[in-house]
Amino acid sequence: MRVGHGVARLEVVSGEPMGGYADRSDGVQNVLDPLEVHVVTFADDGHRFALVVADLICVNGDVVERIRTAVRDIGVQSCWVAATHTHASPEAGCSPGGEATPRHVADRLEAASLAAARSALASERAARLGSARTLVPKLASRRNVADSGPLDIPVDTIAVTAGTDVVGLVVISPVHPTILPADNNHVSADLNGGIRRALSAPGRWVVVATGAAGDISTRHTRLGRGLDEVNRLGAWLAGRVEPVLPHVGGDTPTPVRPPISRTVTLAPKEPAELDVALQQTPPGVEDERIRWVLQQGRRIAEEQAARRRTEPYVIEVEAVDLDGVTVVAVPGELFLELGETIRSAAPDQVGDIVVLGYANGYVGYLPARDTQPCYETHVSPVTSGSGEIVVEAAVEAAVEAARDREHSRRTSA
Template sequence: MISCGAKQIEITPPIGVPLAGYGSRIKGSEGIHDPLYAALVYLNDSSREILLVGLDLVAVDADFAAQTRMRITQETGIPEDSIMILCTHTHSGPDGYANAFPREGSDAGDCLRQNTMEKIAGAARWSKASAHKATIGLGSEHVSGVGLNRNDPHKKIDDQLTVVRIDVEGAPLAVLVNYACHPTVMSADNLQLSADLPGAVREYFRIHYPTSILLFMNGAAGDVSTRFTRRTQGFEELKRFGAILFGSILALMQRTQLVADDRIISKRFPIGLPVRDFPSETEAREVLASSEKRYEELKRTSTEPAELRKAETKILGARVQARFAASLKGMKTVESEIQIVQLGDLTMVGIPGEPFSGISLALKASFPDRSLMVVGYANDYMGYFPMGEQEQTYETLKSPWAASIGDFLVEKCVPLIQQVQGENRNV
């Protein structure tokens, strides 16, 4: 028997805080379009317990995740290894939660981080105390019209939407939504705090299910965005995308299949990420100069916004590469973690950054008879994890990892998934 408790709390920061997500944006927030939330879902199968914490933030670093886990464990007794901290990756939220690498932008400050941790710990206590007997339904389908590969719209992506419906007394208490797409409908010009795409989906969800909680679990969104599907970058366009995605969520909620095996388990595994060989500082500056020249040429000749944005972001990536060439010189590996959560036949793979779609597709292909969700932006932020990319793009230039990082992660994750699945069957 499984029991579930859930809680949603607001974590909107004060107006004026620096905003995360766009290196070119230097102004602080000037207002609030829609609140930012933490959504918590607690599960207990009588022998093990799991807590999923979804935050409307661009990302969190390992220190924030570790301290938050520690506070939750102090408040609730939930083991730290059974807690997953994940982010929606909104680019219209506060800065200062992900300090893994040298970056552009300012910190929101320790007070804001600490306040958010305390709010989460209190909500975790409430979630566990309010748990009731539950049933779980699972469904998935492919969604079109929202995300595409943001450098090549014809390239295959993982466009699968997965919905986990958790009912108490026949009504949905919480719904987990896994879909991969950068929440960058709003541009760097936006100075209003917003959860972007996940927030738009949540607003439609609230109208239909006012007493239920939606936890948006972004997927392998490293190379997926609305760059080639959006008509404009504004709040009306945000509503349009939210309606498309929520329509699929609503349809899936009506036809989820009951999960008969509701045993749960969570394991965290350390992983050493291989650092790539960087160009010399001189070569890195040459790449930056070439990127800037190409952008200026396109500004004069191209009328296609998506191509212009691609060239503009390549400049940003080249700037980061130049910083990495100096700051990570001589480093071979950087430590982080992978988390595997098993809920019956459903596997959640928490990856500490921005995995490309190819990683998700490869992992799902490795387990064709199982339901699998890749969860990005989980427990840490280690940047982009490309998969099989040859072209120099914003994402590959900004990634500090070896060119084989995608295959490396797949090869590391497959046996870990098998291990956790085996342990869950033997409970």
């Protein structure tokens, strides 16, 4: 296997709208830290797969297809595009169910992705992969539960090793990267940028993506709302991830294969379902911020209901095997417990599973069937139980990717 990495800056335009917060009115005024687009390529003589990770609030299907077409022309046969979900980026059409990406944002994202992909191809070299999981305390918790104590957050790391040297890291953090507040109008990669900076080292590149972070944030654990706190929590996570990097080596790497895809059809939320949800109030909600967010969610839900969508949402859930590490891509905001269900429900022969969120499109929140009424359940555009449907499809795709891996290993032996 050959692995390469490239990075390009995602340019912004002063005054353009910012995404992520419904109550934000000001556009971009400055750059706190640059937005980046990272591309990692995984290749052998038969296939090349690319993972694109962009510091954006979301990526919708239209721009994903543009990027896939662009990189296909330079030798990338399959490609995923994921957003870090930073709320300090230009607006990219991140509404429930997704919408058309603003043309000027799509143009810049495509250009940066192509530039980073070219750099990745030029840097490819023989490498192996391994994965490790670290439980990080005091990082984050369930954001819309007032008495939620800090959780041990499961952070997955895919290490890229050339010989005995770790030359690259792909870190998947299941935490909303939202330390900076709604009144911030300076673009930033936010928490994911802080993690990148803390883990960077000479001769080692770092990519930080976001996992099943639908209900997880630093709301109850952060000590501030500025860049200092971004760097503090980034360093806190990095200090716990780095000591447990996996040893990589041994058997011949498995061939690079195209991702396995499952088409999932999700029904839109029924008006009656919304009416019931809006009448419910979570018990014990005394936290002023949570109560205000819940009211905001109800307003968005009512606006969504007024549009009366009847056609289903059709999404693709995908899985790819990368040298024995199975990565699953979900085009929305999966709750952490559902991401963990994907890992636990898959058979042992699948091996390590890493769940990537906000990838290859954006359908919105995918809460669990029994989730108590909250902002996420109100603004989710799909009916109750959609999260479990996505989990089932993800497990099926992961199992098939593992089966494909074993078949390829036998036939290439």
